[in-house]
Each structure stands twice: as structure tokens, then as C-alpha cells.
Amino acid sequence: MSDAVLASARPSRAREAWRAALLPFASWSGGFAACVLVLVVTVAIFAPWLSPYDPLVNHFDAAGQLRRLEPPSGTHLLGTTYYGLDVLSQLIHGTRIVLIVGITCAVLIALIGTNIGLMAGYYGGRIDTILMRATDLAFGIPFIPFAVVLVALLGPSLWNTIIAISFLMWRSTARVIRSQVLSLRERGFVKAARIAGASDMRILYVHIFPNVLPMALLYVAFDIAWAVLAEASISFLGFGDPHQTSWGQMLYLAYVSGSIRQAWWWTVPPGAALSLFVIAVFLVGREYERLANPRLR
Amino acid sequence: MSGAVLVTDARKTFVASRRLFGGGTPVHAVDGVSFSIAPGRVLGIAGESGSGKSTLANLLVGLELPSGGEIAIGGRPLGRKPNADFRRSVQMVFQDPFGSINPRFTVGRTVEEPLLIHGLGSEAERHARAIAALEEAELRPGAAFMERFPHELSGGQRQRVAIARAIVLRPRLLVADEPVSMLDVSVRAGILRLLNRLVHESEMAMVFITHDLSIVASVCDELAVMYRGRFVEHGPVRAVLQKPRHPYTRALIAAVPVPDPTVPPTPLPAKLMSGGAPVAGGCRFAPRCGSAIAACETVDPVLEEAQPGHRVACIRHREIAQ
Amino acid sequence: MLALDDVSIVYTTRSGPVQAVSGVTLSLPPGGSLGLVGESGCGKSTLALAALALLPAEARLAGGAVRLDGQDLAALPEAELRKLRWTRMAYVPQSAQNALVPVHSLRRQFRDTAAAHGMRSAEADERAAALLRRVELDAAVLDRFPHELSGGMRQRAMIALALLFGPSLLVADEPTTGLDVIVQRQVIDLLRDLRGEDGLALLFISHDIGVVAELCSHVAVLYAGKVMESGPTATVFSEPDHPYTMGLQRAFPDIRHPERSIVSIAGHPPRLSSPPKGCPFAPRCPFVQPVCRDTTPPLVAVSDARAVACHFVDEAAALRERARDPALWDEAA
Numbered sequence: 001m002s003d004a005v006l007a008s009a010r011p012s013r014a015r016e017a018w019r020a021a022l023l024p025f026a027s028w029s030g031g032f033a034a035c036v037l038v039l040v041v042t043v044a045i046f047a048p049w050l051s052p053y054d055p056l057v058n059h060f061d062a063a064g065q066l067r068r069l070e071p072p073s074g075t076h077l078l079g080t081t082y083y084g085l086d087v088l089s090q091l092i093h094g095t096r097i098v099l100i101v102g103i104t105c106a107v108l109i110a111l112i113g114t115n116i117g118l119m120a121g122y123y124g125g126r127i128d129t130i131l132m133r134a135t136d137l138a139f140g141i142p143f144i145p146f147a148v149v150l151v152a153l154l155g156p157s158l159w160n161t162i163i164a165i166s167f168l169m170w171r172s173t174a175r176v177i178r179s180q181v182l183s184l185r186e187r188g189f190v191k192a193a194r195i196a197g198a199s200d201m202r203i204l205y206v207h208i209f210p211n212v213l214p215m216a217l218l219y220v221a222f223d224i225a226w227a228v229l230a231e232a233s234i235s236f237l238g239f240g241d242p243h244q245t246s247w248g249q250m251l252y253l254a255y256v257s258g259s260i261r262q263a264w265w266w267t268v269p270p271g272a273a274l275s276l277f278v279i280a281v282f283l284v285g286r287e288y289e290r291l292a293n294p295r296l297r
Numbered sequence: 298m299s300g301a302v303l304v305t306d307a308r309k310t311f312v313a314s315r316r317l318f319g320g321g322t323p324v325h326a327v328d329g330v331s332f333s334i335a336p337g338r339v340l341g342i343a344g345e346s347g348s349g350k351s352t353l354a355n356l357l358v359g360l361e362l363p364s365g366g367e368i369a370i371g372g373r374p375l376g377r378k379p380n381a382d383f384r385r386s387v388q389m390v391f392q393d394p395f396g397s398i399n400p401r402f403t404v405g406r407t408v409e410e411p412l413l414i415h416g417l418g419s420e421a422e423r424h425a426r427a428i429a430a431l432e433e434a435e436l437r438p439g440a441a442f443m444e445r446f447p448h449e450l451s452g453g454q455r456q457r458v459a460i461a462r463a464i465v466l467r468p469r470l471l472v473a474d475e476p477v478s479m480l481d482v483s484v485r486a487g488i489l490r491l492l493n494r495l496v497h498e499s500e501m502a503m504v505f506i507t508h509d510l511s512i513v514a515s516v517c518d519e520l521a522v523m524y525r526g527r528f529v530e531h532g533p534v535r536a537v538l539q540k541p542r543h544p545y546t547r548a549l550i551a552a553v554p555v556p557d558p559t560v561p562p563t564p565l566p567a568k569l570m571s572g573g574a575p576v577a578g579g580c581r582f583a584p585r586c587g588s589a590i591a592a593c594e595t596v597d598p599v600l601e602e603a604q605p606g607h608r609v610a611c612i613r614h615r616e617i618a619q
Numbered sequence: 620m621l622a623l624d625d626v627s628i629v630y631t632t633r634s635g636p637v638q639a640v641s642g643v644t645l646s647l648p649p650g651g652s653l654g655l656v657g658e659s660g661c662g663k664s665t666l667a668l669a670a671l672a673l674l675p676a677e678a679r680l681a682g683g684a685v686r687l688d689g690q691d692l693a694a695l696p697e698a699e700l701r702k703l704r705w706t707r708m709a710y711v712p713q714s715a716q717n718a719l720v721p722v723h724s725l726r727r728q729f730r731d732t733a734a735a736h737g738m739r740s741a742e743a744d745e746r747a748a749a750l751l752r753r754v755e756l757d758a759a760v761l762d763r764f765p766h767e768l769s770g771g772m773r774q775r776a777m778i779a780l781a782l783l784f785g786p787s788l789l790v791a792d793e794p795t796t797g798l799d800v801i802v803q804r805q806v807i808d809l810l811r812d813l814r815g816e817d818g819l820a821l822l823f824i825s826h827d828i829g830v831v832a833e834l835c836s837h838v839a840v841l842y843a844g845k846v847m848e849s850g851p852t853a854t855v856f857s858e859p860d861h862p863y864t865m866g867l868q869r870a871f872p873d874i875r876h877p878e879r880s881i882v883s884i885a886g887h888p889p890r891l892s893s894p895p896k897g898c899p900f901a902p903r904c905p906f907v908q909p910v911c912r913d914t915t916p917p918l919v920a921v922s923d924a925r926a927v928a929c930h931f932v933d934e935a936a937a938l939r940e941r942a943r944d945p946a947l948w949d950e951a952a
């Protein structure tokens with residue numbers, strides 16, 4: 001409660017943003033993780049130029065034989081698949097799925113979860129009860145069977161996978177945002193806005209929302225990791241979009257072709273990339289969590 | 298009836314139950330309060346925790362709707378639901394200088410917000426009015442504060458921003474709920490003097506809520522002492538402080554620590570600390586009252602005029618005054 | 620019994636070191652009572668924690684020594700300290716009303732504390748009942764939960780808990796802040812009784828000079844981590860020698876004199892992350908002279924009981940006279 005500490009000079013907006021961007025680098029693991037994320041994004045953007053071949057083109061040797069399960073070599077740096085596709089190119093194109101799934105799901109989850117949390121926390125009473133029952137329900141539904149059934153019904157496509165993921169994953173965001181709103185709505189600035197005659201929408205989106213934004217963003221970050229993992233699981237189970245090359249899909253095909261044991265070059269890269277990406281998101285998220293959640297300081 | 302504020306028999310009852318079946322016991326947080334305040338005057342309301350001060354404040358600003366009685370501000374009654382006119386005529390200053398302004402808004406945005414809500418003025422006019430309000434709240438130069446964020450300000454400065462926000466609409470009534478109790482002693486006087494000046498220089502009335510009786514003299518013209526949802530004493534501030542007539546007021550005053558170690562503390566009646574729940578139909582203070590007699594258990598005293606403008610709700614106030 | 624000798628404490632924070640306490644010397648005799656007063660952030664709680672050797676990890680005793688009965692606490696192993704902390708000294712932390720475990724009955728909390736120091740449950744129950752009676756609570760509250768008690772009752776229960784092992788020193792950090800005046804009076808009366816009847820020494824922290832005046836025989840006025848003035852409460856408040864004490868006293872309303880106007884001290888305390896040169900109060904002091912900004916005034920004894928840290932102690936009487944004028948404080952800025 002000391003003024004002296006709070007009154008410390010504030011750097012400009014730009015410098016603040018720069019400091020926030022550099023925050024993960026405060027620790028060794030955070031810095032490493034941030035580098036991994038930057039790498040994934042760069043690769044995804046420049047995938048067509050970076051990948052040596054089209055990921056969906058079958059390769060044949062001079063004799064016209066399909067280059068089936070070739071170990072890494074000069075022409076195929078990470079070898080080939082059972083179907084004669086270039087593993088490296090598949091891996092590189094897989095980053096695009098990671099980004100599409102991660103970002104789309106995170107945006108959808110954030111939209112649904114944050115709004116449900118805001119409404120439930122702010123209005124309380126009946127609305128809160130109904131929305132929180134719905135949240136409990138979403139928590140009660142086991143994710144993978146739900147997603148499999150939904151994709152089976154709607155047909156396997158990337159979009160349907162994204163819908164299945166977003167349809168359940170908003171639950172934890174909603175809970176966390178609600179609990180934040182519960183305490184914010186008792187604050188003087190919310191009361192002051194009400195006294196001055198601000199509408200509920202104005203109070204929710206102009207006054208309260210900016211204050212839950214850091215927490216919402218943090219959850220978005222974690223949601224990206226969850227969504228990417230979920231997509232991989234669905235694809236691995238064979239319910240992914242057959243026309244896309246995702247890391248989960250690569251593992252699925254390695255499995256169904258029966259080569260998961262011998263062709264390590266086909267399974268280790270997507271598996272390792274997936275783990276690395278998820279861990280990196282969590283590590284970076286954890287650094288930012290300290291900002292959003294003072295108790296961890 | 299003239300007056301900036303006219304409150305007639307205001308009541309607020311909460312039913313403290315979140316269970317589906319079976320109602321909880323109702324809490325009569327405000328249990329029949331009447332008063333009026335003239336423009337440019339300050340009514341202080343004191344009382345212990347839970348006596349209903351904040352609930353009364355919330356009724357006055359339309360945050361809660363009364364369960365009974367009438368409230369009118371500047372002649373505008375608070376009907377079923379406060380309308381924009383009513384909203385413009387009341388504003389509030391809160392206790393916690395840290396929670397009462399939006400940490401994500403600049404000072405300028407905070408002060409302009411009420412104008413934006415009511416769609417008043419052009420952007421330039423709002424800007425100018427916000428600066429003027431800041432300067433009135435003694436944040437000078439006002440323009441230098443517009444772009445700052447709350448965390449750059451001290452507690453006292455934040456409270457001034459909250460005051461600027463409250464006066465920017467030129468309300469008829471300003472309700473201040475413990476505005477200095479979370480501030481350091483060394484800056485309290487400045488805020489109190491500011492509030493006092495703002496009211497006395499304008500046509501605005503103020504309700505000043507506090508549990509600290511030692512500061513009321515420096516801001517208030519009148520003082521009301523609240524106990525369990527009712528005013529038990531109400532009169533000119535000096536009269537109430539120097540010649541308190543209700544036993545509860547006397548106890549409150551005697552309990553205030555005196556910053557002079559050579560003065561021994563006034564002893565308080567032992568009954569004051571123990572007291573149980575009041576008997577229905579009797580004086581609500583009787584179980585804790587050192588002056589209670591048998592009749593106090595059967596008569597629920599109403600406010601009656603002991604001196605012109607000085608009302609007391611105690612059947613023994615005449616004996617006690619002696 | 621308790622002696623703080625030239626104690627300095629530094630917090631390590633992300634944005635650099637914070638010099639929370641600098642060179643504080645205080646002593647509290649057995650059965651004595653010492654009040655620490657000052658504004659928010661002046662280091663009161665930090666000193667209390669130092670007195671109990673309970674400083675958090677980010678704080679460091681950067682200089683000086685804390686002695687309990689002549690024993691340097693810094694030299695004792697943690698196990699030894701833990702024993703001392705309950706048996707010789709007791710602590711009622713700031714916002715102690717919320718320090719009780721909400722999900723346990725009071726009986727459970729007394730027993731847990733007792734067990735942690737090898738006292739049997741039966742004995743703990745017996746002691747608890749006696750202590751609750753001592754703080755004027757019914758022994759039946761033992762089976763109640765914290766939320767079933769009022770703020771004042773919780774505060775008294777906390778004090779009872781602190782007294783479980785019969786300490787001879789009680790450190791109470793703002794035990795009455797946030798309580799109603801009547802309840803506050805009850806807690807003050809209780810502490811005064813404990814001091815008088817049971818010979819408990821009391822280190823009492825408050826920002827309210829009225830409460831300190833009612834309870835403590837001696838007082839130390841802190842500002843920005845330094846002692847500005849110390850001595851017997853009666854003389855410090857009747858004849859303050861330090862301008863900050865004068866201001867604080869004038870800022871404090873006195874219910875007996877509603878006509879007397881109170882003052883505010885313009886400005887705010889210095890940032891302890893970059894303490895200013897010279898007297899810490901200089902930027903707000905109405906009597907400031909160039910020397911104040913250059914040289915830090917040492918805390919000097921002005922009589923056998925009183926000490927003041929101001930370059931102009933010798934002119935204190937004249938300054939007091941000038942300090943009576945409220946306009947003086949308003950103009951300084």
C-alpha cells in the first residue's frame with residue numbers, strides 16, 4: 001500500500017511493450033522457449049519456400065520405384081514415409097496447421113469463454129447459475145470421445161476439428177474470468193460507472209474487460225498449446241483432415257502403415273516438434289503468468 | 298419542501314438467504330431514516346460497522362433501490378428505477394483509493410467518463426471540463442495529470458481524481474463513503490478541506506460517511522449517528538459532539554482515542570461491550586445501554602426534538618443531558 | 620529485554636534494493652511498552668518482523684543487531700528461534716483478524732499451535748479456555764469458526780493465541796486498525812491490562828498517535844525507515860522536538876477540540892529505492908534549511924530519555940511555536 005513504490009515513474013507505452021516482449025528472456029528456459037515459438041512462426045510463414053518438396057508429392061527413384069521408408073539422406077534430409085513423401089517437407093508444412101489450429105481455436109475459446117465468464121460474473125443470480133451449470137457440463141464431457149463423435153458426424157475436416165476443440169475448451173477460461181469479474185464488480189470504479197448511469201454493456205466491455213484482458217490473454221496462450229495437442233490427438237486417431245499435413249496426421253499414418261517401429265525418422269520429428277512446441281508455449285506462458293497473477297511473484 | 302436532498306422514511310431490507318427453500322431472516326439494514334439537506338450543506342453520518350451507513354449511501358446514489366420510503370434529489374424523485382436525470386444529480390466518492398479508479402484508464406479518461414456516458418459536449422469540451430475538474434480537485438496543472446495512470450499516483454492524489462470524476466457532472470448531491478479512512482493521516486486534512494470547500498462554494502450538498510467521529514467537525518455542518526439502521530441522534534455537528542444526548546453517541550465519543558497521554562481514557566459502561574439482540578418493541582440500543590431502565594424494553598423511541606434542530610431517539614435524553 | 624541496535628534492512632526487488640529501515644536503534648525494557656508510529660510504508664511492519672527474526676526471504680538485515688535479553692538473534696539457529704518465538708515472544712500480525720485459518724475451529728487452531736511446540740491437547744484446551752477468559756471471550760468460542768466471530772472477537776482470539784506459551788514480549792502490528800472505536804477501545808484496554816497485570820512487554824505498531832498515546836509509555840516516530848524522534852509518550856506528544864512529529868500531531872484531529880483545524884503535510888515520503896541525501900523529511904519540512912538537504916542529521920539524545928534527528932533541535936521550542944499556525948503547513952509544498 002505504499003505510495004512511494006507505486007508512484008515510481010512509468011516508462012512510455014512503446015518501452016513497456018518492448019519490456020513485455022522481452023519478459024520471457026528473464027529466465028534461461030523462458031528465453032529458449034520464446035526462440036522456439038519464433039522459429040515455429042517463421043517456418044510456418046515461409047513454409048513453401050523453406051520446404052524442399054511439395055509435402056503431398058510421392059517421390060520415385062531413378063528406377064521408377066517409390067522411395068518407400070528411406071532413411072535420412074542428402075536428397076531427403078529426414079528420409080521418406082511409407083508412401084514416399086518427404087518427411088522434412090511434411091514437418092515444415094505441419095507448422096502451418098499448428099498455427100491455424102492454435103490461433104483459431106484460441107480466438108474462439110477466448111471469445112466464448114471470456115464472454116461467458118463476464119456475463120456470469122457480472123450479472124450473478126440466475127444467469128450465473130445457468131452459465132456455470134453449462135460450464136460444469138462442459139467440464140463433465142470427456143474431450144476425445146466427444147471430438148471423435150462430432151468429427152465422425154460432421155465429417156473429418158480441419159474446420160470441424162477446430163469446432164470440436166473450441167466447443168469444449170472454453171470452460172476453464174470462463175471459470176477464471178468469472179472469478180475475476182466477481183471481485184472486480186465490487187470495486188469502486190465499477191460502482192462509479194453504474195452511479196454515473198453507464199449501461200451494463202459499457203460497464204462490461206469498457207470498464208471490466210480491459211482488467212481481465214491480461215488473464216484472458218494468458219489463458220489464450222495456454223489454449224493454443226491445448227488446441228494443438230487436441231488436434232494432434234484427433235488426427236492420430238484418424239479423424240483428422242486427410243488433405244492436410246499435420247504432425248498428428250504424420251504420426252497416425254506412421255502407425256497405420258505399420259512402420260512406427262522401424263521408421264524413427266518419420267515419427268521422432270513430428271513427436272519431438274509437438275512436444276517442443278507445447279512445452280515452449282507453457283514456459284513462455286508461465287513467465288507472463290507472473291505478470292497477470294501477482295501471487296506467483 | 299426545499300432542499301437538495303429529501304429522504305422520507307427510507308428503508309432497505311435484505312433477505313440474507315441464498316438457499317432455494319425457506320427464507321433467511323431479513324436484515325433491516327436501513328430501517329426508516331428521514332432527513333433533508335440544504336444545498337451547500339454537509340451531513341455527516343457516523344456509526345459502527347454494520348449500522349447501515351453504506352446501505353443508506355447506496356440508496357442515495359441509486360445503487361440499491363429502497364424497500365420503502367422516498368428519496369428525492371434536487372426535486373427529482375428516485376422512482377422505480379433511477380433515470381438519466383437522477384443519475385446526473387448524484388455522485389459518489391469511495392473509501393478505497395486503489396479500487397475506486399480504473400487501473401486501465403488514464404486520469405483524463407476516468408474524469409471524462411461520466412461526460413461520455415451522458416453524451417455531453419464535444420471531445421474538446423469534455424477535455425476542457427476534465428481539466429477544470431482536476432484543477433478544482435487541486436491537481437494542478439490539470440493538464441499534466443490527464444495522461445497519467447492511477448499507479449503513478451499517491452493515495453491522496455487518486456482520491457482527488459475520484460473527486461474530480463464525481464464533480465465533473467456538477468451533481469446536486471455528493472456522497473462520500475469514508476473517503477479518508479484509507480489515507481495516511483498526513484494527507485487527510487487536505488482531502489477533507491477540499492470536500493468542505495467544494496460543497497460550501499457551490500450548490501452541491503454532501504453526505505459524509507465515517508466511523509471516525511474526530512474528523513466530522515472539520516467537514517460537516519450536521520451530524521447524524523446511526524445505530525442498527527436508524528438515526529438515533531441528529532443535529533448541528535458541534536452540538537452533537539459537545540453535548541451528546543443519546544447514550545450511544547456518548548459512548549462513541551468517549552471511545553475515540555485522544556492524542557494526549559496525560560488525559561486518562563474515559564471509562565465506558567461494561568454493558569456496552571456485552572449486549573445481546575434488542576427486544577422487539579423496545580429501544581434497539583437498550584441491551585448495550587448503560588442508562589437503560591425497564592421502560593426501555595417496551596418503548597421504541599422515535600426521534601424527537603431536544604433542542605431546535607437537534608433530534609434524539611431516547612426516552613431518557615432529558616435526564617442524560619443533565 | 621528487546622534491543623535493536625543500529626538496524627538496517629534492505630528488500631531486494633526486481634527494480635533494485637529498497638532501503639526499508641536505516642540505522643534504527645530502539646530498546647524495550649521488561650514490562651515496558653513502546654509504540655512505533657509513522658505513515659504507511661515507513662518500515663513499521665519490517666521492524667516488527669526484524670524484532671522477531673521473521674523477515675521474509677527477500678529482506679536482509681543489512682546492518683546492526685537485534686538482541687533479546689542480550690542474545691543476538693542473528694546468531695541463533697532457526698530451530699532455536701522458532702522455540703523463542705512462541706515461548707518468549709509473541710506476534711499479532713497486521714490484519715490479524717484474517718490470520719486465523721477460516722476452515723478450522725478455534726480449538727483446532729489452539730491445539731495445532733500447541734502441538735507444533737510439544738504441548739498436549741488437553742493442556743492446550745485448558746490454557747486456551749483460561750486465555751480466552753483473559754481476553755474476555757467466552758470459552759464456548761473455542762468451538763466456533765473464525766467467520767462466526769466479529770472482527771473484535773477475532774482480534775482478541777488472535778491475542779489469546781499469541782499468549783499460549785506465556786511470552787514476555789508481545790509484538791502487535793496495527794491490532795486495532797479497521798476496528799470500530801468501541802471495539803478498538805476494548806482491545807486497547809485488554810493490551811493495557813496484559814501489560815499492567817501480567818508484566819508483558821509490548822511493541823505496539825500503529826499509525827494512530829491517539830491509540831499509542833493511550834497505550835504506550837514510550838514512542839518512536841518513524842519516517843522513511845528512520846527514527847525521527849523517540850522518548851516518553853507524554854513529553855514527545857506534549858513537546859515534540861521534531862518537525863515531522865509536530866506536523867503529525869497537527870494532522871491528527873482531537874475530538875475534544877472540534878474547532879481546531881487539522882493540517883496536511885504537503886508532499887509524500889521519499890522513495891526508499893533511491894533515498895534522498897540529507898534529512899529524509901527535508902522535502903516536506905516547513906523549516907527546511909540548505910543544511911538539511913546536504914547532511915543527514917544524526918539521532919542525538921536531547922535528554923536522558925529523548926532523542927531527536929533534526930539539525931534544529933536546539934530551536935525546537937521556537938519551531939513548535941511556529942508549527943501552531945496551520946497556514947505554515949499549507950504553504951510548504
Ligand SMILES: Nc1ncnc2c1ncn2[C@@H]1O[C@H](COP(=O)(O)OP(=O)(O)OP(=O)(O)O)[C@@H](O)[C@H]1O
Nearest residue numbers: 311313324326345346347348349350351352353508
Ligand atoms: N447486499 C447485502 N445483502 C445482505 N445483507 C447486506 C447487504 N449489504 C449490507 N447488508 C447488511 O446490512 C447491514 C448494514 O451494512 P452496511 O454495509 O450498510 O453497514 P456500514 O454501516 O456501512 O458498515 P461499515 O462501517 O462496516 O462499512 C449489515 O448487517 C450488512 O450485513
Ligand SMILES: Nc1ncnc2c1ncn2[C@@H]1O[C@H](COP(=O)(O)OP(=O)(O)OP(=O)(O)O)[C@@H](O)[C@H]1O
Nearest residue numbers: 001002005630639658659660661662663664665891
Ligand atoms: N516484501 C517486500 N518486498 C519489497 N519491498 C517491501 C516488502 N515489504 C515491504 N517493502 C517496502 O518496505 C517499506 C516498509 O514497508 P513496511 O511494510 O514495513 O511499512 P509499514 O510502515 O508497516 O507500512 P503500513 O502502514 O502500510 O503497514 C515500504 O516502502 C515497502 O514498500
Ligand code: SF4
Nearest residue numbers: 580583586593611612
Ligand atoms: S432509550 Fe433507554 S436504552 Fe435506549 S438509549 Fe435511551 S436510555 Fe439507553
Ligand SMILES: [Mg+2]
Nearest residue numbers: 350351352474
Ligand atoms: Mg460501509
Ligand SMILES: [Mg+2]
Nearest residue numbers: 663664665713
Ligand atoms: Mg505495516
